[in-house]
Amino acid sequence: MKNTQSNPRSLIQHPFRACRLLPCSCGRARRLRGAVYFFLFVFAVHGIAAFGSESVNLKLTVEQITFGPKHHFFGYIGQSKTIPWDAGGRYILALRVGYHDHMPEPGDAAEVVLIDTEQANKVVRVDQTRAWNFQQGTMFYWNPASAKTQFFFNDRDPDTNRIYTVLFDIRKKKRVREFRYSDTPVGNSGVAQKGGAFLAINYARMARLRPVTGYPGAFDWTVGQKAPDSDGIFIIDPQSGEKRLLVSFKKLADLVRPINQDVDKASLYINHTLWNRNDDRIYFYLRGSYKSPMRINVPCTIKPDGTGLTSHQTFIGGHPEWAQGSRIIGQQGNRQVLYDVDKKEIVGQLATPEIIGKPGGDISLSPDGNWFVNGFGSKGKNYYIILRRTDGAHVRSPGFSRGPYLSGNLRIDPAPRWNRTSDAILVPGYTEDGTRQMFIIRLRQNAPDDYK
Numbered sequence: 001m002k003n004t005q006s007n008p009r010s011l012i013q014h015p016f017r018a019c020r021l022l023p024c025s026c027g028r029a030r031r032l033r034g035a036v037y038f039f040l041f042v043f044a045v046h047g048i049a050a051f052g053s054e055s056v057n058l059k060l061t062v063e064q065i066t067f068g069p070k071h072h073f074f075g076y077i078g079q080s081k082t083i084p085w086d087a088g089g090r091y092i093l094a095l096r097v098g099y100h101d102h103m104p105e106p107g108d109a110a111e112v113v114l115i116d117t118e119q120a121n122k123v124v125r126v127d128q129t130r131a132w133n134f135q136q137g138t139m140f141y142w143n144p145a146s147a148k149t150q151f152f153f154n155d156r157d158p159d160t161n162r163i164y165t166v167l168f169d170i171r172k173k174k175r176v177r178e179f180r181y182s183d184t185p186v187g188n189s190g191v192a193q194k195g196g197a198f199l200a201i202n203y204a205r206m207a208r209l210r211p212v213t214g215y216p217g218a219f220d221w222t223v224g225q226k227a228p229d230s231d232g233i234f235i236i237d238p239q240s241g242e243k244r245l246l247v248s249f250k251k252l253a254d255l256v257r258p259i260n261q262d263v264d265k266a267s268l269y270i271n272h273t274l275w276n277r278n279d280d281r282i283y284f285y286l287r288g289s290y291k292s293p294m295r296i297n298v299p300c301t302i303k304p305d306g307t308g309l310t311s312h313q314t315f316i317g318g319h320p321e322w323a324q325g326s327r328i329i330g331q332q333g334n335r336q337v338l339y340d341v342d343k344k345e346i347v348g349q350l351a352t353p354e355i356i357g358k359p360g361g362d363i364s365l366s367p368d369g370n371w372f373v374n375g376f377g378s379k380g381k382n383y384y385i386i387l388r389r390t391d392g393a394h395v396r397s398p399g400f401s402r403g404p405y406l407s408g409n410l411r412i413d414p415a416p417r418w419n420r421t422s423d424a425i426l427v428p429g430y431t432e433d434g435t436r437q438m439f440i441i442r443l444r445q446n447a448p449d450d451y452k
Contacts, residue, residue: 058388058395059444065092065121068435071100072113072123073428075137078364078417079321080274081193084140084426085419087147090118091170092426092438093140095132096125100436103409104132106161106217112138112153114170115438126170131156131163131187131203131215134410134436139188143167143238144195150176152198154187154215161219163187163203167238179236181243185219186234190273190282197304199246199273199282200234209269209289212409226267226288227253233273233284235304246306252286255311256298263288266296276322279304281341283320283328286311301341312344318360324369331359336374351387355394362414366422371443373425375414377402382414384427386443397441403430412436 066072072094074084084092092115097104104110112127131154132138143150149171155178156163162185167177179200186200205222207214222228229250236243249268256263266288274283281301288296299312299320316330316339323329326342329350336359338348350356350372361376372387381399388394402412417426425441 057445058386058393060386060395060397061442061444062398063440063442064429064431064437065115065117065440066094066123066438068431068433068437070096070098071436072096072115072438073134073137073436074140074417074426074438075132075135075415076139076417077319077321077362077413077415078425079272079319080190080276081367082141082417083367083420084417086142086149086151086170087420089420091116093142093151094123094438095129095137096123100134100405100410103134103211103216104130106130106156107158110138112168126173127153127166127168127175129153129155129166130158131218133213133215135212135413139190141188141191141198144191144193145238152188152191154203156215156218160185161204161217163215163218165198165200165236177238177241179238179241179243184221184230184234184243184245186243187215189233189270190275192275192279192304193277194279196238196279198236198238199275200236200243201270201273202231205231206269209267210271210287212411213271225249226264233270233282233302246282246304247302247309251309252300255300255309256286256296259311259313260296260298262295268296272319274320274322274328275304276326276328277324281308281322281326283322283341310341310344312339312341314339314344314346319362321363321365323365329363329365329372335359336363350389351385351392351394355387355392356385362416364416364418364425366418367420368422371418371422373416373418375416375427377406377414380406382412382427382429384414384416384425384441386425386441388445393445395443400427400429400439401431403434403436405430405436 096111096113109128110132111125114124116122129138138153141152150169164180165188169176187203189199189201191198203215204218204220207216222231227249229248232248233246235246253263268288271285286298302309318331320328320330327338334353336350336356337346340347358376361374363374374385384397405412423443431437
């Protein structure tokens, strides 16, 4: 510790080390430690030479906003405007749990909490959920129809293990609606960006076929069925509660069979149900496995009225994110590309492979469309490349430790999520006390005209 105090360079290289000096047994100490994190990252990012050809007019500062002994995390990537902040920018949604070394058991509850940014990041418990995992959390999403007070999350009935979705109101301090369906108990998998609908999938089936994204022990009405006609992607009206099957696994199997006959051997599941910014296209992956980990992996699109179901021969990998209109951002080879789902062709590219070295990482486009972030893992840490679309200016963040959770069901993915003003990103990290916590990367710039 003597060397750390006397050697400023060591603080730049190991900024978390200095925080050992500060205990976390009281709120004041935690706030002080957060301020130290903020200062150290300002020093680190400003004091080191730019990475590659990074822009000198883009600056990053980082602040740790949650602390142990419990673990805090949001979960899913900031795709399709999955924004942790409420419409007023005051509250950040999160889960809080007492362990992170194993997947949750069916009865294990996580606390649903709000981080109050106007009260020194005070953590306030508002509810709990029994439908969660470490990669996706509980599929939090502020309700676009009332984004200052209401948010969605998933839960399960402790008696029946049936999954359902909750709409919670922070002003009323209670659940204002639960979307329960005894025949097909599904949970939210993506809210329309402008509101008025959300998609839902069978997380019990996911727990069997894709455990990292499922809810272990949940009730599954499709056991033993490879391509059931009673399951697939559902669409739900939050106002009426009406549920309908948007597309079934049987219909998807029929769609894919002409290009891959292995579809009849595989147990099918869905990943990434992503609404575009106009809410007139939905992008998803039909996946399936038998004997080997994955034999079916087909990108598809559909309109919310059920028409326009299309499989795409051009595979856009990684974790795609919608740009404007019918364009989606993803990976092809070593390039971060723009793919037009209507034209069924690649129509553009973001930056170069020298700037974005891992285009298959977790990506997110800012709400205003001007900024793009790519999060990727390297040598035990997560890094973030933030790109300005107007002129290609970019900056790389410091690394955030992943601890021992580099792969598997407990891994700490980069999962960047923008705020509503497009100038900050919420990210996860593993801290020196062995806990999983949340950090904010703030962006400062001398900006040209907005991207058009």
